[in-house]
Amino acid sequence: MAAAVLVLFMVPFSGAASGADGPVVKLSETQAGTGGSVTVSGTGWRSRTLLMLLVCGRATPARGVIGGTNSCANGDGRAVTTDAQGAFSRRLPVAEPPVPCPCVVHVATVTGARAEADAVLQVAGHPVAPLPAGQSMGRLAILSDTRLTGSSGVLTWFGAPPSRTLVFTVGNTGTSTIKDPVFQVGSAHGVFAPQWDDRQWQGTLAPGKKAEVRLPVELSAGAHGDYTVSLKYDGKILAAQPWGVGRPWGVTLFWILLCVVVPAALFRIGMAVVDRVRPRRPGSPRLTRALRLPRLPNPRGRTTEPAPTNPALPWFAPDSVPGDPAGRLSAPHTDSPTSPTTPTRKGRT
Incomplete structure (x- = not known):
């Protein structure tokens, strides 16, 4: 009882x-x-x-x-x-x-x-039709949590496509063997619908057995933000895994440097063009160097120092500088036999 x-x-x-x-x-x-x-x-x-x-x-x-x-x-x-x-x-x-x-x-x-x-x-009132025959009596089921493995490289920091590997464990709960199953992996950004890609797993799964499956996942170049990676098999979604993708800061740094370097280079080029096309004033260093005559080589191989030049006073002629043997200490005058100032000597007649 x-x-x-x-x-x-x-x-x-x-x-x-x-x-x-x-x-x-x-x-x-x-x-x-x-x-x-x-x-x-x-x-x-x-x-x-x-x-x-x-x-x-x-x-x-x-x-x-x-x-x-x-x-x-x-x-x-x-x-x-x-x-x-x-x-x-x-x-x-x-x-x-x-x-x-x-x-x-x-x-x-x-x-x-x-x-x-x-x-x-x-x-x-809606039509009824028999279900399509299944390809096999095998049926896959997720036996573990899905996870994304891998890391981003240096190129991803500059906008390369982020990539991961979706890892999960499946088991065959059906009555027949499943060989080389084709999964569908989809990635969705925010509230948008996922974009599905076929991923075939090479292997055979007997009834009652389980195996670890690794499928590659890749996003578009420059992708960043919150994504959701979904797994689908035989038209049924098996799992979904969130994925937070960091921003490619290398691209931002590149554009910042480009905005700084290009204007500076254009400024330097513009100043060089203006410096070449503007007219030169007399006595400018560039014009003086352009008008300077080249020094002729000494045929005897001796170096000659420039002779000191004596500045000529304005009331002396160039050939009568004081100190010259032929020079005079008085102003030049004309020597003629009929000059009244020249004494004449008379002889006996």
Whole structure:
């Protein structure tokens, strides 16, 4: 009897524990037509987390949304923020997705660690088509947190493309072997949509096995700011990793130096041109050097010193400088036989 009572008490607690293993989504109605609405509620989410609610086609809770958000009615989606206990409730209008049903209400986190959940919804009047056959029965799941490894070099400081390596551990939770899976790595800046690039991992993953995957990630040249690196496989986003990229200060330093050096060089060139084209005044050092005659070489190989020049007084002729043997101490005069001042000597007649 006591054992039976203990089992009755354990059953509710075990059900609550299983529901708390992950996020849960519930709908007020499982079938609705276009133009109507359903109330979407959920529990087990992170507190104060922004969620996106979408009606998606070609999807089941077991396989997820095949084709990603391209299979959803994105224009009629709604956003909601969870409360302190990780619960929410939001009215969602029913719209026809761009692909046939089976359909689900897809709830996923917008920021932070990736988390998602689906609830089956039958859209009345919308066509239904079988799901495409999967390439294999293998299924990959993330078993560890993703991380970005590597560092920026000197060239990145001058605007080279920043690059990292996305490292994570995946496990094959399916029933068949997965060989050379192709992942999609996307990088988004701020609130913009990510740009996806295919990255193939070379390897084979048997059922129940796990492996570490390393995929290269590269941004555009000169990129800086807050980025989000997302990982997608088989149309389903598996993880998202934030990446803060520093500003390339080398480019800024280059432009500062360019704005200082170029005007200084132009100023020097302009001053040199002005110095050459402006007319020269007589007696300027450059004109004196230009008019100076070159010294002729001495044919005998002797060096001659310039003879001292005696300044001639204005009342002396050049050939009658005082001190010269032929010079006179008086002013020059004319010697003629008929000069009245010259005495004449008479002889006997």
